[in-house]
Amino acid sequence: MSGFPDFPNSAQQETLSAIRRSFHREPELSWTEFRTSARLCAELTELGFKIQYGKDLYGERTPSNPPEAEVSRQAYARAEAALGRNNSYLTAMAGNRTGLCATLEGGHPGPVWGFRFDIDALPIQESRDHSHPPAAQGFASDNPGVMHACGHDGHLTIGLGLAQRLAATREQWCGRVHLFFQPAEEVGGGGVVFADLPQLHEVERFMTLHLGIVDAYQIICDATWICAKIYDVRFRGRASHAGNAPQDGRNALLAACQAVQGLYALPRHSGGLSRINVGRFHSANAHNVIADDVYFRYEVRGANNDVADYMAQQAEQVLGGAAMMNGVEYEKTTFAEFSGWPNSPELAEKVEKVARDLGLPEELLQRPYLVPASEDAGYMVRRVRDQGGLATHLILGCPVGDGHHSCAFDFDERLLPWGVELFYRMVADGEKE
Incomplete structure (x- = not known):
């Protein structure tokens, strides 16, 4: 299989690639995603989402494993230099309270959906070799020693693309959607905090995703993690x-x-x-x-x-x-x-059906799969399943350069609009209550 087919809407492909590349240039480490979070807050507010962030989102919760104070100080100063000293989103995130939850109501009553997107990067100096696409095409990291080397820039781009689709058609779909832009996945801290958010406690159907992982073009609808x-x-x-x-x-x-x-x-x-x-x-x-x-x-x-x-x-x-x-x-x-936790087979089967309905080739579909790596969204999956909801983890597989967490990591941007469309159709195909 040569890969995912080109997305029918080339303008959507170009838009999402541009978004991904802009976030790729400004990666931030776990619990210091100040600029990333503030930008997401601004863009989601403009789309009409109700957002919660900073102290208002965290309440009395605090990061369990924040970085050293000097690392946080430098990251905050960098974000402040880019966004301005009086940026209201940024000031609310003092104390490493990064990330956000964005909520939108559809035009009709229906289920409560939750989608989680991790947003942190890794302490890796990105390759400047001409064979590395971000370097060759001019969007490699501008933050020395920090790099999106695991696809989280793609994940949050899919989250923003989903938000745009939902906002443009909000009268047509049913229910409520919470978008969780979660910090600190790489250090196993953000998932624990976000699993305790009240927004997640009302979620009935929950999904998260990862790009790459299997180093081959596949859609895995029921991925579990060790x-x-x-x-x-x-x-x-x-x-x-x-x-x-x-x-x-x-x-x-x-x-x-x-x-x-x-x-x-x-x-x-x-x-x-x-x-x-x-x-x-x-x-x-x-x-x-x-x-x-x-x-x-x-x-x-x-x-x-x-x-x-x-x-x-x-x-x-x-x-x-x-x-x-x-x-x-x-x-x-x-x-x-x-933490690891099993998915809901019925929700995974629904993802497969949506993929087929979108015309994605049958040979791309694989289910289930145990990933020999770990993911802190497991805490959120467990919360939703414990309260009687459905949850599954989606992998959009593709070759990833020299592998995850390497200085030459990259992924196929053709997956971005397909990720948006898969998640959007899950919501849009839902029935009214």
Whole structure:
């Protein structure tokens, strides 16, 4: 299959590509999506949506894992320089209260829909190689060391495109639609906060999506994600001179290294696939000193919550054993968690039907699929399903350059109008109450 067919409306394709590229140029890290959120607020307000953002949206909720204060300060200053010191949307987002919910009523009573779009980027310096389309076509990131390397610029573009379609035809469709532009997916924080929003509590049918993932042209209507738990660990020992008195030291670095080896050697579980990774390790000690303070961050993943819990429990034993062998102490804190949750087959089947009705080729359709990665929209899916609603996660698959989270990530922009149309038809084809 050579890919998705060209969208029949070339003007719509061009409009969405332009929107995506403008957001791609200005990526922002998790919990610092100030400029992105403020721009979305302005554009959705102009379309006639009721928006909630900042303190009004969060209430007493606060980000669970915000970045360091200086990172937030610099990001806010950058947004302020672009938008002006007195931008009302921006000032309301102080304290890392980024993201928003936009609501629109249709012309007739009907179901309450929710669509979620993540908006954060990653701490990656984008490639400037001529083979990388954003660099070659002049829309690579202007924010040094930050890049949309996972398609979230495309996701929020689909959200805006959906908003435009809904606003232009609001008298024709039934029900109410909440559009959730969610921050901090990459660090597993925004989904937990947004799952507790009152707007989500009334949603009866919920959808979210991801571009790429499978590195092939596919429409996956029932994608589920593995669970993940991410931890920060600090080993503390006793410093001493490595040559003069090594016997007086308690080597936190050695304990941490043994722990890392033990983590990678953990036995797996027959209940499903599992993963483990140590992605960050730091020891700021002199070469001739027995290290007394070492930090690393690790993650465990499982095909379901039971497997992830098993991996977390086994990892805890490894940490404790390494500390005991070396006479040091350790402390572990949770950085983030990603929950997995099954979709609603009946809603996935409806997406398939809509795709067929739009004339998309049958060979593109694939269902179901377990993604060997994690997604914090699982918390929102769980909330909707727990309250009796329907939910599913859509993947619009395509080749993605050098892969997700790489400096040369990119996706096929032809998917953007198809994503808008699939979501729009889900609402527009609904029946009146």
